[in-house]
Amino acid sequence: MQLKAQTKWGWMIAAYLFLAGLGAGAYVTGVIADFAGAEWASVSKIGVALGFPCVLLGTAFLIADLGTPANFWRAYRKPGTSWVARGTIIISVFMVVGFIHIGLWLWPFGVLEDAAGARQFIGVVGAIFAFGTMMYTGILLGANRPIAFWSTALVPVLFLVSALSTGIMAVMLIATIDGAAHSGPISTLVRIDVVLLVLEIVVVAMYLQATHRVPESRAAARLVLAGSVAPLFWLGVALLGLAVPLALELLGYYVLDGSSATTVIASISGIIGGLCLRQVVLSGGIQAPLRAGRFEFAIPNT
Amino acid sequence: MGDEMATTTTVQEPNVKEDVWINTSCGGCYAQCGIRAHRVDGVIVELEGNPETPAGSGRICAKGTAQLMTLYDRYRVNYPVKRTNPEKGVGVDPKWERISWEEAYETIFEKFRNMKDPRGTYFQATTVQTSEIRFAVPAFMKAWGFKNYWVSGGGLWCGNGAHFMNGIMHAAWSIIPDWNYNKYTLYFGCSKGHGAGHAALQSAQWAADARARGMKAVVFDPFLSTQASKAHEWVPIRVGTDGAVALGMINVILNELGIWDAPYLKLKTNAPYLIRPDQHYKRDPETNKPLIWDPKAGRAKTFDDPTIEDYALEGTFEVDGTTCTPAFQLLKEHVKENYPLEKAEKISSVPAATIRRIATEFAEAAEIGRTITIDGKEIPLRPAAAIFFRGSQGHVNSGWNCLEIDLLNHIVGAADVPGGSMGHGPPVSFGHPDTGKPETVPYACPDGLMTVKGWVYDHKPYPLREPAPPQRLDLQDLYPCSVYNAFTICTPEWEKYRKDFNIDYEPEIMINFGSNSVMTMANAEGVTENFLKQFDFVLSFNIYQNEFTEAVADIVLPDASFLERYTPCVTFPSTFCHPTGMDHWVWQIRQPVVEPLHERRDFNEVMLEIAKGLGVQDKYFQAINDLIPVRYGGEMDEEYKLDPSGDYSWQDISDRVLKDRLGPDKGLEALKKTGLEKWPTKVEEMYWRWFTPVRVPIYFEFFLESGKKLQKLLSSFGREDMADYRFYTPLAEWFPCPSHEEEDPTFDLWAFSWRPSFHTQSSTQNNPWLDEVSVNDPFVYLMQINATTGKSKGLKDNDMVWVENPDGNKIKGPVKLVEGMHPEHIGIAGCHGHWARGTPISKGKGQFFDDLINPDLAHTDSLTQGSDACAKVKIYKVAGR
Amino acid sequence: MPRYGFVIDLKRCYGCYSCQVSCKAANFTPRGIDWAQCVPAETGSFPTALRQMLPLVCQQCKEPACKEVCPTGATTQDENGIVLVDKNLCMGCKACIMACPYGARQTVGDWQTYFPDAEGELDPYEAYAKKQWEKKNGYGMATKCDYCKDRVAEGRKPACVESCPAKARTFGDLEDPESEVSMLIRREYGFQLNPEFGTDPACFYLPPR
Numbered sequence A: 001m002q003l004k005a006q007t008k009w010g011w012m013i014a015a016y017l018f019l020a021g022l023g024a025g026a027y028v029t030g031v032i033a034d035f036a037g038a039e040w041a042s043v044s045k046i047g048v049a050l051g052f053p054c055v056l057l058g059t060a061f062l063i064a065d066l067g068t069p070a071n072f073w074r075a076y077r078k079p080g081t082s083w084v085a086r087g088t089i090i091i092s093v094f095m096v097v098g099f100i101h102i103g104l105w106l107w108p109f110g111v112l113e114d115a116a117g118a119r120q121f122i123g124v125v126g127a128i129f130a131f132g133t134m135m136y137t138g139i140l141l142g143a144n145r146p147i148a149f150w151s152t153a154l155v156p157v158l159f160l161v162s163a164l165s166t167g168i169m170a171v172m173l174i175a176t177i178d179g180a181a182h183s184g185p186i187s188t189l190v191r192i193d194v195v196l197l198v199l200e201i202v203v204v205a206m207y208l209q210a211t212h213r214v215p216e217s218r219a220a221a222r223l224v225l226a227g228s229v230a231p232l233f234w235l236g237v238a239l240l241g242l243a244v245p246l247a248l249e250l251l252g253y254y255v256l257d258g259s260s261a262t263t264v265i266a267s268i269s270g271i272i273g274g275l276c277l278r279q280v281v282l283s284g285g286i287q288a289p290l291r292a293g294r295f296e297f298a299i300p301n302t
Numbered sequence B: 001m002g003d004e005m006a007t008t009t010t011v012q013e014p015n016v017k018e019d020v021w022i023n024t025s026c027g028g029c030y031a032q033c034g035i036r037a038h039r040v041d042g043v044i045v046e047l048e049g050n051p052e053t054p055a056g057s058g059r060i061c062a063k064g065t066a067q068l069m070t071l072y073d074r075y076r077v078n079y080p081v082k083r084t085n086p087e088k089g090v091g092v093d094p095k096w097e098r099i100s101w102e103e104a105y106e107t108i109f110e111k112f113r114n115m116k117d118p119r120g121t122y123f124q125a126t127t128v129q130t131s132e133i134r135f136a137v138p139a140f141m142k143a144w145g146f147k148n149y150w151v152s153g154g155g156l157w158c159g160n161g162a163h164f165m166n167g168i169m170h171a172a173w174s175i176i177p178d179w180n181y182n183k184y185t186l187y188f189g190c191s192k193g194h195g196a197g198h199a200a201l202q203s204a205q206w207a208a209d210a211r212a213r214g215m216k217a218v219v220f221d222p223f224l225s226t227q228a229s230k231a232h233e234w235v236p237i238r239v240g241t242d243g244a245v246a247l248g249m250i251n252v253i254l255n256e257l258g259i260w261d262a263p264y265l266k267l268k269t270n271a272p273y274l275i276r277p278d279q280h281y282k283r284d285p286e287t288n289k290p291l292i293w294d295p296k297a298g299r300a301k302t303f304d305d306p307t308i309e310d311y312a313l314e315g316t317f318e319v320d321g322t323t324c325t326p327a328f329q330l331l332k333e334h335v336k337e338n339y340p341l342e343k344a345e346k347i348s349s350v351p352a353a354t355i356r357r358i359a360t361e362f363a364e365a366a367e368i369g370r371t372i373t374i375d376g377k378e379i380p381l382r383p384a385a386a387i388f389f390r391g392s393q394g395h396v397n398s399g400w401n402c403l404e405i406d407l408l409n410h411i412v413g414a415a416d417v418p419g420g421s422m423g424h425g426p427p428v429s430f431g432h433p434d435t436g437k438p439e440t441v442p443y444a445c446p447d448g449l450m451t452v453k454g455w456v457y458d459h460k461p462y463p464l465r466e467p468a469p470p471q472r473l474d475l476q477d478l479y480p481c482s483v484y485n486a487f488t489i490c491t492p493e494w495e496k497y498r499k500d501f502n503i504d505y506e507p508e509i510m511i512n513f514g515s516n517s518v519m520t521m522a523n524a525e526g527v528t529e530n531f532l533k534q535f536d537f538v539l540s541f542n543i544y545q546n547e548f549t550e551a552v553a554d555i556v557l558p559d560a561s562f563l564e565r566y567t568p569c570v571t572f573p574s575t576f577c578h579p580t581g582m583d584h585w586v587w588q589i590r591q592p593v594v595e596p597l598h599e600r601r602d603f604n605e606v607m608l609e610i611a612k613g614l615g616v617q618d619k620y621f622q623a624i625n626d627l628i629p630v631r632y633g634g635e636m637d638e639e640y641k642l643d644p645s646g647d648y649s650w651q652d653i654s655d656r657v658l659k660d661r662l663g664p665d666k667g668l669e670a671l672k673k674t675g676l677e678k679w680p681t682k683v684e685e686m687y688w689r690w691f692t693p694v695r696v697p698i699y700f701e702f703f704l705e706s707g708k709k710l711q712k713l714l715s716s717f718g719r720e721d722m723a724d725y726r727f728y729t730p731l732a733e734w735f736p737c738p739s740h741e742e743e744d745p746t747f748d749l750w751a752f753s754w755r756p757s758f759h760t761q762s763s764t765q766n767n768p769w770l771d772e773v774s775v776n777d778p779f780v781y782l783m784q785i786n787a788t789t790g791k792s793k794g795l796k797d798n799d800m801v802w803v804e805n806p807d808g809n810k811i812k813g814p815v816k817l818v819e820g821m822h823p824e825h826i827g828i829a830g831c832h833g834h835w836a837r838g839t840p841i842s843k844g845k846g847q848f849f850d851d852l853i854n855p856d857l858a859h860t861d862s863l864t865q866g867s868d869a870c871a872k873v874k875i876y877k878v879a880g881r
Numbered sequence C: 001m002p003r004y005g006f007v008i009d010l011k012r013c014y015g016c017y018s019c020q021v022s023c024k025a026a027n028f029t030p031r032g033i034d035w036a037q038c039v040p041a042e043t044g045s046f047p048t049a050l051r052q053m054l055p056l057v058c059q060q061c062k063e064p065a066c067k068e069v070c071p072t073g074a075t076t077q078d079e080n081g082i083v084l085v086d087k088n089l090c091m092g093c094k095a096c097i098m099a100c101p102y103g104a105r106q107t108v109g110d111w112q113t114y115f116p117d118a119e120g121e122l123d124p125y126e127a128y129a130k131k132q133w134e135k136k137n138g139y140g141m142a143t144k145c146d147y148c149k150d151r152v153a154e155g156r157k158p159a160c161v162e163s164c165p166a167k168a169r170t171f172g173d174l175e176d177p178e179s180e181v182s183m184l185i186r187r188e189y190g191f192q193l194n195p196e197f198g199t200d201p202a203c204f205y206l207p208p209r
């Protein structure tokens, strides 16, 4: 019996999961930065500015992936009845808040520039939904019980860590390109990201380790570690997503004592890795075989 | 087309003008199940089984349902075309050019009229549309005056051995277990009840019933085939060795267990016939009848002497100074001496202990001595059967393999009695209650042995034909049991062969009806270059531009498919469709559910037009008059005979045949409404063996004489080399195939072919629904190889390999490593791997097994001229993959 | 109200794909879409290996995982327990496909002819089939077996039941303890596939041997 992975959710869904995570992660970074003092202002703005557009773009991918994109609004018909429906609300609220946040602070209106309290209030509300966005993408996958590779509490954790990490990297990247010096906030972000990356490595390790219990997750782990998905996993996730950024960030921080070049390369590499991670998780989506007597049957056509 | 066809009308929607169901017969394979077609506003939208008929009993298979897509297939041939590229050959683009029907007819008439000798005509027809070929082919052959006829690989692969031997032993085309009572069946290379076309769907149902009831099936097959997967036991066996196993089993049963059905052997076989030391019957000098020994009377008597009190099966007896032995005793000793289990094991790879156990189970399952009362008639009950077909018969030892397996049935008396092996059809029919037709009952020859009354081949299985100087281009008539003969036509020697045997005419015109002989006989190049290209003009009736038409056809006529034509006799002769068990006889017709689409025309009508155009219609009509009594049992009423000077359409002919066979009120119009006529079977028909005073041989004395005559004849032409006379022996022997004697150890695998239940030969792969199924099935478009063997060769799933035979012929394809395969074999499904431009869906899918088959003399059964359909091969990875 | 259910007897089934093809024909499912799928498998090792076909239909679960994840309310259950997709509500998010443990759902992209290289118009059958499909189903939506709801309403059997040469498939009312399906389940050890998913299928299987 050869268990085959699902193909119905492909790269557009990966892009959606990734962008929603990155946008929400960047937004949360921005909101927290807003509490950290004037030194963090530009980081905060970049974070907030990335939130809504990234998530919007991600959502565009999600809608494009629908069988009938024009009917996307049907997702609002039964709010709260399913994780897709709940997620739709979460993400929509996030986008509304993020949009307001940007519109009233960064462009076209600047009314929040001086209203730190209101701004931070909006930020906190937005951040709550941003966390929701980061987590729910994982929960959405986890709701598919026949797919053991997804149906684990580690997926939301993994997606959360990755979202925060890629969010931070996106902020660092823009800030650095924007000319920010590799000191102060950026170096703090680098240190936080180092922690997140280490955490992500641990979660990835636990995740792949924990899935070896049933045939379908064993098959998924095999597929990811040694099968057709392995190049994407080892090059995309392990190397670009984890090893390269971690090494460069450590190098930049400890050896080169703050290097823009390492930050830029680390961030780009890590962001690509974040996209690869979503794709790897989707590609490992193998449904449980059906059992009758001594036979195991692979689900067709997924 | 009109309202008269409507059987039910359920108007569903207001804007639908017409909504009817029409009863007809499927033509997806030769089982020809009764089906109902749903037509809405002139479009067939649904096909389903017709529950009114035992031929299918309301079921329809995947191939049947998918015939909708064949009817409406946009790749079909819809207009007459002619070849513009003068080059012919495998894979050549014929550069078809559309022509009108008028032009087609004119060319055809001209070609026929300009023939040097009409005998140089050759008819080649497909085995799929079996009932369509019954009139047009033989009638035209008689009318135009030629004898060359061929049904593709049919015969070579399935018929020369199996049909012939079943004809001798069961007066039938094939044998099938009586599932309704059977408890134990041995399958030797056949899938009956699991796909193969013998009453396919009713058999499938009864086989499933039997399975549910606990019937035990043991399947000898090199791979875990469909039937093996449903059996209690799969016994992996080397190809071509079934006969050796059967002989080993006979040895166990007769010599170790001492089990046999003495009354059956005494009364229903030639087991008691006394055999002289020279292997011939001891005959009564006065009557010339074979003698038996009556132990009560203590003297020999003629086999049919009414005073016989008992028959000796064992011992030796002095009769008129000759030491005589009953045939049974000889068989018993023969298997003991020559077929010890160790030998059977060595040949077949089946462990001796397994053969012994299965032989014991089989013999015990026969419950010799038991009887059953059906319809008030008490008859033996023998719930054990040994059956075989294409797999075990497609070898050099074709004829003998069949007989050896069947002997198992006869030693335990399990032939054509409840529970046993049944002549499929069945072979005895008393006819419709109103007309007594079709009637056929086998009768005894002077030696007491069974002779069939009507038979679909041009000579009966028994008595064997007298070897004669050949008239046919394939020299088939030289041989006593041959139906088709490939080794002569598939070699470059063909012309020399014809000279050697003084054939004074040449192959000139081939008429091809469907048959895809480029793919279904043997190696495509060999068949094309040596055989098909020898014809000056090839006319093909086809539904596709297939490998045959592309390679050699000059004109292709767009045939109507079975949903577009009339066929008056579908289920008779009852070779393929009647289930075996008490049910009904059914006479089905086929009728157009839609008028032929595009410019398609019915083959039958066109052949009639050709006969008329050539001015031989009188002979054509006369031939039909002559044929009907032979094929459809019983003389024709004067009233319905065709007047040779008259003029009839195909529908007129159909109408007459129907009225003649079924009664004046059951003509075409009447049958169009119902699609069928049925009447109950009688126990004397279904379980005819003990009601019909005939015996069958267990000792084949007549082969001796035939062999000698053949040798004499062949020698007279200086071609004594053209047969192996050891095959003409009275006692069953197993002979090895060339593949069993291959000495080069690099050829370490046997290649064989098997049929998926959802394909018909090379016909259905272009059907998009069936292709879709096949693409998703892991076993059909890939070559199966034992996983351990595969790994030892460094192979994994989907690796592309070459499969090469010792002649250097090779085919390429991906492998699938499986557990359900004998370690020394590679199994290739069906007849796939198409390359014709006209069938784009099937192109390149699956593998073309037949390229590995070489029907030369060494690969030909000297008894039946069947071809060896196995090959020793080596496999190796395709470079660069 | 009857609760419709299936019994598929694996020891009778010999894997002929008739159910799959007749379902396609009866429901005019487009190219690549099969509601009644057959899945072959092999187990064990030579020479005691076994093969078996698993014919699938939508299991019309009592607790359908597909319905649970459907965000739009397009997936509903009718009074006979048949799980349906409303083409006017579905948006094609495919969540139900991921969640269904039985591979019962598919989506259809554009309608495609089976004869893409042929010249000229669609043949009348394909044209008819396309129309029929569009009447009940859509494109981009989730689709699945509906136990031949309309045929059953007309008093016919589901197409796959009617065609099955081995009579391996039985259709009937699970609520009625005297129905053939109920009796088969009771007497012949009927079981549901992968009960661990807790969907309580209405399709029962009888053991392969």
Ligand SMILES: Nc1nc2c(c(=O)[nH]1)N[C@H]1C(S)=C(S)[C@@H](COP(=O)(O)OP(=O)(O)OC[C@H]3O[C@@H](n4cnc5c(=O)[nH]c(N)nc54)[C@H](O)[C@@H]3O)O[C@H]1N2
Residues within 6 Å of the ligand: B029, B030, B127, B154, B157, B158, B187, B188, B189, B190, B191, B192, B195, B196, B197, B198, B220, B221, B222, B223, B225, B226, B237, B238, B239, B240, B241, B242, B388, B389, B390, B391, B392, B395, B752, B753, B754, B755, B756, B757, B758, B759, B760, B761
């Ligand atoms: N679905 C379907 N039904 C058909 C047809 C079709 O094409 N498709 N064709 C019809 C025709 S013309 C015929 S002749 C019949 C044939 O019907 P079958 O005789 O059932 O034909 P096959 O499937 O070719 O062969 C049966 C089995 O023999 C096995 N086999 C091969 N070589 C050997 C051997 O040497 N020994 C043993 N023991 N087994 C061996 C194969 O693996 C296969 O499983 O089917 C008829 N019905």
Ligand SMILES: Nc1nc2c(c(=O)[nH]1)N[C@H]1C(S)=C(S)[C@@H](COP(=O)(O)OP(=O)(O)OC[C@H]3O[C@@H](n4cnc5c(=O)[nH]c(N)nc54)[C@H](O)[C@@H]3O)O[C@H]1N2
Residues within 6 Å of the ligand: B125, B126, B127, B128, B129, B151, B152, B153, B154, B155, B157, B158, B390, B513, B514, B515, B516, B517, B519, B520, B521, B541, B542, B543, B544, B546, B559, B560, B561, B562, B603, B753, B754, B755, B760, B761, B762, B763, B764, B829, B830, B831, B832, B848, B849, B850
């Ligand atoms: N590899 C392999 N080869 C085999 C076998 C095998 O088991 N394996 N089996 C062998 C056996 S037993 C047999 S009997 C032969 C059969 O060999 P064939 O008699 O050649 O049968 P098919 O391969 O079905 O080819 C029939 C052709 O007829 C055409 N056709 C179908 N329906 C119609 C119709 O209504 N009208 C017209 N005019 N044409 C039609 C189709 O286009 C198809 O190409 O194959 C033999 N060859």
Ligand code: SF4
Residues within 6 Å of the ligand: B026, B027, B028, B029, B030, B031, B032, B033, B056, B059, B060, B061, B062, B063, B064, B065, B197, B200, B201
């Ligand atoms: S078994 Fe043959 S005749 Fe019967 S429905 Fe299938 S294809 Fe048609």
Ligand code: SF4
Residues within 6 Å of the ligand: C057, C058, C059, C060, C061, C064, C065, C066, C067, C083, C099, C100, C101, C102, C103, C104, C105, C144, C199
């Ligand atoms: S089998 Fe799948 S699609 Fe059908 S009801 Fe159950 S969960 Fe839903």
Ligand code: SF4
Residues within 6 Å of the ligand: C066, C069, C070, C071, C072, C073, C074, C075, C085, C089, C090, C091, C092, C093, C094, C095, C096, C097, C141, C142
């Ligand atoms: S694809 Fe349609 S039916 Fe399935 S979950 Fe999404 S909206 Fe519901």
Ligand code: SF4
Residues within 6 Å of the ligand: C022, C023, C024, C026, C027, C035, C036, C056, C057, C058, C144, C145, C146, C147, C148, C149, C158, C159, C160, C161
């Ligand atoms: S019940 Fe109807 S829709 Fe469901 S699989 Fe069977 S034929 Fe198809």
Ligand code: SF4
Residues within 6 Å of the ligand: C008, C012, C013, C014, C015, C016, C017, C018, C019, C020, C038, C053, C055, C163, C164, C165, C166, C167, C168, C169
């Ligand atoms: S039609 Fe019947 S026997 Fe054939 S695969 Fe389907 S369930 Fe099995």
Ligand SMILES: [Mo]
Residues within 6 Å of the ligand: B127, B153, B154, B155, B157, B158, B159
């Ligand atoms: Mo055949």
